[in-house]
Amino acid sequence: MAEIRELKSAMKKSFTEVDALKENLAVRVAEINKERDDYVNSEVLKVVSPEYLESHYRDIQEFSGTLDEFVCTRLSLEQKLEILTDYNINRQILEGNNGIEVKLDDIAKRKKDAKEQFKEEALELVSMYQTILDENKSRISLIEQDISTIKKQLETAENKLQEIMGKDDESIAFAGRVSGKFDKAQAMASMKEQIESLKTDLEIKQKELQGLQQLQRKYMTELNARKVEIQTFLKAQNIYAFERAANTNSDTSKENANENISDKEQRTEQVQQVKDKPKQIAKSMFKDFMEAPPERQRKLLRLNGNEEILKMARRLGPFDRRRLETIMNQRMEELKYDSIVFTANDGTQITVTKEEMKSMRNMKEETLRVMREELDRFNQDFSKKNIEEIEEFEGKLDYIRIGSILNETSSKFGAIARFLNGFSKKENSIYELAKSAARYANLKSERTAKKEEMLDRLRAKVGRKPMDEYTKESTIKQLDRTGADEFHR
DSSP states (O other): OHHHHHHHHHHHHHHHHHHHHHHHHHHHHHTTTHHHHHHHHHHHHHHOOHHHHHHHOGGGGGOOSOHHHHHHHHSOHHHHHHHHHHHHHHHHHHHOOOHHHHHHHHHHHHHHHHHHHHHHHHHHHHHHHHHHHHHHHHHHHHHHHHHHHHHHHHHHHHHHHHHHHTSOHHHHHHHTTOOSOOOHHHHHHHHHHHHHHHHHHHHHHHHHHHHHHHHHHHHHHHHHHHHHHHHHHHHTTTOOSSSOOOOOHHHHHHHHHHHHHHHHHHHHHHHHHOOOOHHHHHHHHHHHHHHSOHHHHHHHHHGGGGHHHHHHHHTSOHHHHHHHHHHHHHHHHHSSOSEEEEEOTTSOEEEEEHHHHTTGGGSOHHHHHHHHHHHHHHHHTGGGOOHHHHHHHHHHHHHHHHHHHHHHHSSSSTHHHHHHHOOOHHHHHHHHHHHHHHHHHHHHHHHHHHHHHHHHHHHHHTTOOOOOGGGOGGGOOOOOOTTHHHHTO
16 A cells, blocks of 8 residues: 555655646736736826826726826726727827737737647647546556456366365376375365465455555546636636637627618618608607606717707707706706806907896807807817817817707707897807807817727727727617608708
8 A cells, every 4th residue: 555655655746746837828828918008008108198087987996096096906907998089089189199909900910929838738738637637547447457357367276176175196196197195185275375365466466456446536636627727727727728719799789780771771771661740750859858867868968969859959849948958957057167158260369148048149259259269270280289279179179069959949049039130240259159169069070989999999909809899989778869861952
């Protein structure tokens, strides 16, 4: 049994040596994204401002560490990619500068190569564990052969003993061609001694076999546990060394595509089948808007410069205009500042209050002109604006957007009053301001679409799925406008 103890010690040592290699692999696999994460963190920290972080991530107020620590430890990879896209989309549009994409692509290629290497190492590790078991299995096979041989020898010896015991000395001597008298007692004693020796050898071999089989079962369990462990830390990085990953993405994409096509066809069919009058369409849009939560209302107001909502407001009846006016006043009150400052082309600044914004038709033409001049300048330089400047200006535009709708709802008779009063110079100034806002909305919409395309490309570089269509700003579900063609006539 000393040999079994030595063998047990040797197998344990061999497993421990392979375990060290496994742990080393686990560490390297866990760090497979280190190059990517270090690069993304570095690029984000180069560009992101405290103001951006504070305006986009509320939990930063409760974070006790530095802003750098917040970026590196609290933000997800997807959030960091969104930040990089926000800060780099203008350069991408103007210069075609895709340095971040190129770098992430290079990192992704190295990661792919590393995955293949790790997969091979994992298979080799399992093979090394298996070799230890195979060697022991060979020992088991040899001992089983020895046991089989001993059993045959024992069977022969026992048969010989029975033969000796069943005959007299003379016949045995004659059968064995032995001259003289045969000593039966001595022959029996010799044979019994041989049998006992064989039984002892058999018992020893059987105990050795039992010990080896116990070791085999023990380390087979150890091997299976280690294989599961290896599979676990590999799968954590989407590495599949022992099985082929189920490729359900393409099927899922097809299903989603089919669903989108189905939804689109259904909406198209509705538009084609229902030909409502403009006022009926406006009422349908208004119902959708009124039932939307405040967050969606705010998003809709920013969508396309809220031009569709303006058209809707012009076609509503007095009662619905009053209800819309109430909602718009609520949205105006939610805005952060009680007044905002606009700057003319000559540097002159004017301050406009919320109350003034609620009644744009009573504003001085000079005020409307200054507001439009700042808006036009921003449109002209839009491609040079960074994300902080765009978001700050968005805050100003919210006042104009809501104010322009309130301008439509403030009249009890809406379009009739406009027709009777004529298109005054004041109305023209408001109209020009609205056109500049619409121009900004188009620029912003184009930028948003390009940004989301870039973000999807970056996500693909790091192995993430494209953004969900419902989360994209460029695909915000618009108001129900069944019969839209009729609406625009």
